[in-house]
Amino acid sequence: MATDTRVILICSGKGGVGKTTLTANLGISLARQGLTTAVLDADFGLRNLDLLLGLENRIVYTAQEVLEEECRLDQALVKHKQESNLSLLPAGNPRMLDWLKPDDMKRIVEMLKEQFNYVLIDCPAGVEDGFKNAMAASQEAIVVTNPEVSAVRDADRVIGLLNTNSIKPVQLVLNRVRPKMMANQEMLSIDDVTDILALPLLGLVLEDEQVIVSTNRGEPLTLNSLNSPAAKCYLNIAKRLQGEDIPLIDPAEESSGLGAKFRRLMQTKIF
Amino acid sequence: MAMTLRDIINKLLRRQPASASTARERLQLVLAHDRSDLSTELLDQMRKEILEVVAKYVEIDVDEGAVSLETEDRMTALVANLPIKRTMTGQIKLKEPKNESEENSQQTAGTDQNS
């Protein structure tokens, strides 16, 4: 039995910024570090976490049957084939949204806390009931955003709500970073986003085509494509969560050669 | 606001600034409003009243005056930029007469009548 379980909400406000991909990859990475991890799909309307983990065909029961006491928790948990420390609690039928209350989410999480070191909650987009239910059951949060105005604005809304609900710590993951665009100052920089949102940066994730390939296969990058740029980022995030002091990658270093040197020169702050 | 070498070259060549700085400025503005829950009408009214108050003491360029919300580190500040008109000799133009307490009461009375 785990006593000091960390329950982390993975949220964003805006949809499609990379919450589910982060949840899947963090789940794999933490499990690989020997930590028992449960990933809870709280996106009951549009569940996807099962697909990203390649577990969609192994679902028998879901959170819904657990709540209705039609099955035990361990009957609903789907253990990952390769990473046995990782289990998925699948989302139930979308109609659950009609009756699900914050207390229901709390009940599920309390049950998970008895067995796992980490509970990662994959939150639905938006700031409505789905988000609020998931927040009610969480202690800390990771806000995922992209270096784009709409994603940052929505992240700010969510951070405000997390603050008023005493969720802490709240940390930031900046996903889909394109070093070249940042160097050309055609994309908000890391500093821009962290300054504006005033959150500690847990990590950044590079834009990486391999993410799509891994989704096609149902095998998160951190499972067996460890050399892809995004996989390294996800692994670093998992290590930092565990308190390891891993330096941030410098996006400017990612684009190399003479052109990159020139772009760095152009980025020099004059005043 | 920080300026980079690229920003300066763009300025010199009269090119559009790189879009990241535009994004940053637009975000700072929109977030200041999002965070404050102040509607544009309320902010407008506040702007007007602040200008009126300041205009009681110094001559300001009302058309150039700007009051805005700015935000940094999740702190939002009300920032007023009110250009003060100067006399020919470069002094700040104060409203006369200069007897302050008298002037104050007169002004207050004046406002009361208006409202």
Ligand SMILES: Nc1ncnc2c1ncn2[C@@H]1O[C@H](COP(=O)(O)OP(=O)(O)OP(=O)(O)O)[C@@H](O)[C@H]1O
């Ligand atoms: N680092 C990345 N590089 C390239 N593509 C990415 C990256 N991260 C996410 N994506 C792509 O972005 C899309 C959305 O990702 P994901 O489903 O994880 O977002 P989400 O925040 O969970 O979305 P929703 O709000 O709909 O639940 C997917 O197609 C995914 O492949």
Ligand SMILES: [Mg+2]
């Ligand atoms: Mg998702």
